[in-house]
Amino acid sequence: SQKIEQNSEALNIQEGKTATLTCNYTNYSPAYLQWYRQDPGRGPVFLLLIRENEKEKRKERLKVTFDTTLKQSLFHITASQPADSATYLCALDLIGGGQNFVFGPGTRLSVLP
Amino acid sequence: DAGITQSPRHKVTETGTPVTLRCHQTENHRYMYWYRQDPGHGLRLIHYSYGVKDTDKGEVSDGYSVSRSKTEDFLLTLESATSSQTSVYFCAISVREMGPEAFFGQGTRLTVV
Numbered sequence: 001s002q003k004i005e006q007n008s009e010a011l012n013i014q015e016g017k018t019a020t021l022t023c024n025y026t027n028y029s030p031a032y033l034q035w036y037r038q039d040p041g042r043g044p045v046f047l048l049l050i051r052e053n054e055k056e057k058r059k060e061r062l063k064v065t066f067d068t069t070l071k072q073s074l075f076h077i078t079a080s081q082p083a084d085s086a087t088y089l090c091a092l093d094l095i096g097g098g099q100n101f102v103f104g105p106g107t108r109l110s111v112l113p
Numbered sequence: 114d115a116g117i118t119q120s121p122r123h124k125v126t127e128t129g130t131p132v133t134l135r136c137h138q139t140e141n142h143r144y145m146y147w148y149r150q151d152p153g154h155g156l157r158l159i160h161y162s163y164g165v166k167d168t169d170k171g172e173v174s175d176g177y178s179v180s181r182s183k184t185e186d187f188l189l190t191l192e193s194a195t196s197s198q199t200s201v202y203f204c205a206i207s208v209r210e211m212g213p214e215a216f217f218g219q220g221t222r223l224t225v226v
Binding site for chain 2: 101102
């Protein structure tokens with residue numbers, strides 16, 4: 001069956017450390033993999049996307065890797081801050097045109113001061 | 114929120130009543146989506162639209178219908194609300210010409226009692 005999972009429901013880390021979130025999927029062949037941030041009571045906000053033929057993407061303190069053999073993406077936040085506390089969602093873009101996203105359940109990150 | 118307005122933001126309704134949620138965008142983008150978000154399930158696609166009067170079903174479309182008579186408005190109707198439809202509903206758009214990412218509204222919290 002098709003499945004998308006994120007490594008843990010919640011993750012606590014100390015300020016200044018690197019947070020690493022995992023997204024695993026089975027029986028999908030995504031054209032893109034995207035990461036979103038969601039704050040309580042708000043809609044998700046797009047952060048980064050990585051294409052199936054890319055290994056790594058960076059944006060400021062964020063880094064995403066994509067291994068289509070392992071069917072896994074890692075999302076890193078370096079030098080984490082309390083303001084990074086939120087739920088992070090991964091999403092598979094199956095058609096490459098935005099017609100069909102499949103979202104993971106999310107990981108709630110808490111960065112402790 | 115990329116010019117997306119959802120209304121109402123909160124609604125409590127009784128089992129068996131019809132309910133319509135509205136999504137309005139100010140940018141005239143072609144692709145619009147309705148998702149529901151439930152604990153442990155993440156975001157799940159209900160219906161999407163790729164233009165006026167052009168709609169298609171998503172993963173969890175049973176019990177829901179949609180209409181798009183104008184580019185800027187995408188309506189989601191629960192034909193006869195059930196308690197299992199208690200959820201947070203998000204509208205999203207994607208701007209295919211600029212990239213595959215989605216932009217979300219702030220959500221509608223619907224409670225069916």
